[in-house]
Amino acid sequence: xxxxxxxxxxxxxxxxxxxxxxxxxxxxxxxxxxxxxxxxxxxxxxxxxxxxxxxxxxxxxxxxxxxxxxxxxxxxxxxxxxxxxxxxxxxxxxxxxxxxxxxxxxxxxxxxxxxxxxxxxxxxxxxxxxxxxxxxxxxxxxxxxxxxxxxxxxxxxxxxxxxxxxxxxxxxxxxxxxxxxxxxxxxxxxxxxxxxxxxxxxxxxxxxxxxxxxxxxxxxxxxxxxxxxxxxxxxxxxxxxxxxxxxxxxxxxxxxxxxxxxxxxxxxxxxxxxxxxxxxxxxxxxxxxxxxxxxxxxxxxxxxxxxxxxxxxxxxxxxxxxxxxxxxxxxxxxxx
Amino acid sequence: xxxxxxxxxxxxxxxxxxxxxxxxxxxxxxxxxxxxxxxxxxxxxxxxxxxxxxxxxxxxxxxxxxxxxxxxxxxxxxxxxxxxxxxxxxxxxxxxxxxxxxxxxxxxxx
Numbered sequence: 001x002x003x004x005x006x007x008x009x010x011x012x013x014x015x016x017x018x019x020x021x022x023x024x025x026x027x028x029x030x031x032x033x034x035x036x037x038x039x040x041x042x043x044x045x046x047x048x049x050x051x052x053x054x055x056x057x058x059x060x061x062x063x064x065x066x067x068x069x070x071x072x073x074x075x076x077x078x079x080x081x082x083x084x085x086x087x088x089x090x091x092x093x094x095x096x097x098x099x100x101x102x103x104x105x106x107x108x109x110x111x112x113x114x115x116x117x118x119x120x121x122x123x124x125x126x127x128x129x130x131x132x133x134x135x136x137x138x139x140x141x142x143x144x145x146x147x148x149x150x151x152x153x154x155x156x157x158x159x160x161x162x163x164x165x166x167x168x169x170x171x172x173x174x175x176x177x178x179x180x181x182x183x184x185x186x187x188x189x190x191x192x193x194x195x196x197x198x199x200x201x202x203x204x205x206x207x208x209x210x211x212x213x214x215x216x217x218x219x220x221x222x223x224x225x226x227x228x229x230x231x232x233x234x235x236x237x238x239x240x241x242x243x244x245x246x247x248x249x250x251x252x253x254x255x256x257x258x259x260x261x262x263x264x265x266x267x268x269x270x271x272x273x274x275x276x277x278x279x280x281x282x283x284x285x286x287x288x289x290x291x292x293x294x295x296x297x298x299x300x301x302x303x304x305x306x307x308x309x310x311x312x313x314x315x316x317x318x319x320x321x322x323x324x325x326x327x328x329x330x331x332x333x334x335x336x
Numbered sequence: 337x338x339x340x341x342x343x344x345x346x347x348x349x350x351x352x353x354x355x356x357x358x359x360x361x362x363x364x365x366x367x368x369x370x371x372x373x374x375x376x377x378x379x380x381x382x383x384x385x386x387x388x389x390x391x392x393x394x395x396x397x398x399x400x401x402x403x404x405x406x407x408x409x410x411x412x413x414x415x416x417x418x419x420x421x422x423x424x425x426x427x428x429x430x431x432x433x434x435x436x437x438x439x440x441x442x443x444x445x446x
Contacts, residue, residue: 201400
């Protein structure tokens with residue numbers, strides 16, 4: 001209350017000085033005082049009231065028409081006051097929501113967390129960054145009891161919270177499979193049935209699933225409409241698209257998936273990604289898949305984790321540090 | 337970027353011309369326009385995508401919903417004049433296997 005009283009005195013002085021001189025200094029003072037009003041939640045009608053009192057004290061002989069007019073103004077300000085209070089409440093609610101979403105995002109991070117398995121002959125690098133708070137991309141690496149490595153990359157249509165909820169479903173379904181060394185084809189076929197039953201029409205998920213066997217260095221894989229990855233063939237020093245066809249998950253309940261196989265040799269790389277990588281736009285123009293390969297080439301001499309980090313940084317810079325879509329990139333390199 | 341939708345009806349056929357971008361912002365409008373056009377049994381819904389330069393996965397979602405609706409109502413849907421970039425999306429996702437895509441048809445003069 002004390003500060004507001006002070007302001008009343010101050011306001012009156014400023015007003016007087018302005019009426020007498022019309023100088024810039026008192027206008028600047030008015031600007032400062034209005035900032036302090038906002039900070040202290042003073043409503044518009046209170047300011048008008050302050051104005052009336054000041055002016056009456058300054059000019060006790062003020063004619064009664066002006067007095068009535070000022071009271072009229074006071075009345076018209078009341079709705080603005082209510083709107084302002086509403087705005088304050090909304091702001092508080094928004095902060096509340098924001099913190100709830102960030103809690104959900106943290107939960108999702110814990111829920112969907114995957115640890116990179118230790119495989120003697122494979123150098124594995126993984127990066128997955130959401131465009132907004134919650135990630136609609138999903139990746140999962142798992143080592144089965146018999147030493148096989150399962151690698152999943154998935155992307156759900158859309159972004160944000162609905163996408164993230166959908167991904168949790170995928171994670172639980174995958175964990176409920178009794179056998180972690182299930183064939184990629186079988187995994188996609190089971191997941192497809194789960195997704196088809198549980199999502200609304202028009203929602204779908206793309207997924208690439210691979211199973212690596214360290215004993216014979218063979219990679220079996222299948223794709224459910226997922227953005228094709230790349231295969232680096234070290235001996236020839238060539239990058240090729242990983243060819244795999246298959247319908248996205250969630251559209252048709254009895255879809256069959258083809259399974260393919262790759263023989264990995266020393267120095268070969270398997271590059272898996274989501275369309276957040278290839279859908280990057282540079283000044284409105286889309287980058288081509290060849291450009292993605294160029295960037296990977298540039299950093300391919302680094303350890304796999306360092307490579308994916310640098311590639312991400314490159315595209316983040318390209319888009320002025322504002323991702324348009326969730327970004328996931330996985331590199332597997334055969335060491336031995 | 338906006339999406340303009342123009343619908344004409346001609347002997348058991350709806351011809352829908354799209355012009356613009358199909359993304360998270362425009363796809364709801366597209367869905368709301370296309371779904372009611374699937375309800376008449378025996379009708380064909382022809383969607384001309386010649387003026388669509390960009391489409392993202394939410395656009396694919398719309399066409400999946402519409403496809404499912406045509407199956408229920410015993411109508412059908414054909415997409416024509418797809419730009420390379422858009423056609424590639426249908427190919428990667430395998431949706432070209434279940435959605436009628438006619439690359440040669442010039443919708444207007446048919």
